[in-house]
Structure formats: C-alpha cells, structure tokens
Amino acid sequence: GAGVSQSPSNKVTEKGKDVELRCDPISGHTALYWYRQSLGQGLEFLIYFQGNSAPDKSGLPSDRFSAERTGGSVSTLTIQRTQQEDSAVYLCASSPLMNTEAFFGQGTRLTVV
C-alpha cells in the first residue's frame, strides 16, 4: 500500500523566501510527526499532530516555523523568511496509534541559498 509521501523531494530557495513542505500520511494514521535532520546529524523533533490538533509546539525552532493538519490527513510545514540555517532534510512520519511504529516519508531536502 501507499506509504508516507512528501513533496517536494528537493527544494532550493533564496534566503528570505517562504516555503511550504507537504506531507501525506498513511491513510487512517492518527499521529503525524515532523522532524528535521541536518547533514550527518540526528532527528530533531519539531511538532506532532494528534488528529488535527498539535498539543506540543515546543520543538519548533522559531516563530518563523508553523504547521497545520487538515481533515486528519495532509499536513503542511511552513517556514517563513527562510535562513541558511534552515537548510536540512525535513522528515514527516505517521503512526496509527500512540506507542506504535512511525513510518517515515522520504523527506524534503531544503537548501536555502
């Protein structure tokens, strides 16, 4: 069946521009997560959704970052006024229930020039 899908797979943007990253989770999965992975680094937690709500936004690096999820399905991560330090791979994952395996998308590689 279809896995977690992210788009675009690669994005090059100029410093100061806004970008939107999209995640299509596995159908029926309640939980959705966003992580950031810089080159050769670990998985930095950004935000998670339980249905359409985001109980914990403390992982977002700054107020330039925001995320939403609609219809309990698709999620969008928006970065406003991008900076070079935002360059990383942004990974989305979904899981059917709490305390279960998270299935990752292939990621969006964001490069800010």
Place this chain on the structure above:
Amino acid sequence: GENVEQHPSTLSVQEGDSAVIKCTYSDSASNYFPWYKQELGKRPQLIIDIRSNVGEKKDQRIAVTLNKTAKHFSLHITETQPEDSAVYFCAASTGGGFKTIFGAGTRLFVKA
C-alpha cells in the same frame, strides 16, 4: 524537557563481532522504546521496539534490553555483517505516547 542520550556516536566492529548501543531517557513516564536504522540516503525504518512491561526482546540477531529503574535501554546486534552498517537511532515516547524523541544516532561500521 524530555531528552534521550545515545552512546557511542560512532562504533566500528569486525564482521562477526557484536555491537552494543546504549541509550538513557529522562521522562519516567515513557513506555515505548523503538530503534530505527537509517541507511545512507534513505529514510529511518523500525528494526525493533520494546514496551515498558517487557525487560528484553529478541528478533534473530537483534535484541533490546530495558531497565526502567535506571531509565536506560540498549540494542545488541550479534554476528554483525557488512549490511548492518548504518546509523541507528534509539527513541522514547513521551507526552502521553504520541511524542517520540530520538537520540543523536550511532554510526555503525562493520568491517569485512
């Protein structure tokens, strides 16, 4: 806030030897501990997980142990093979179970 620490950051072993990766977590309410493997250029994938009502779990050459009192858990890979070379991440659930925090990762090299 919640934190997961992972050691070592890099591990090099000879083919056939065992590899052990250790993690500690801070949230005593955590009750789900997955391990993910990430090969170069690919997405992380679950290899094994353990829940707080179990002390040890084994799946072929991979085993995980959990010590809730000490708040640490470990991954053991026996009879390592070159295809085991990858980055391994431990993780712990928190925030009622939906929020999963990852360790910094261990880069495992298995030399043939």
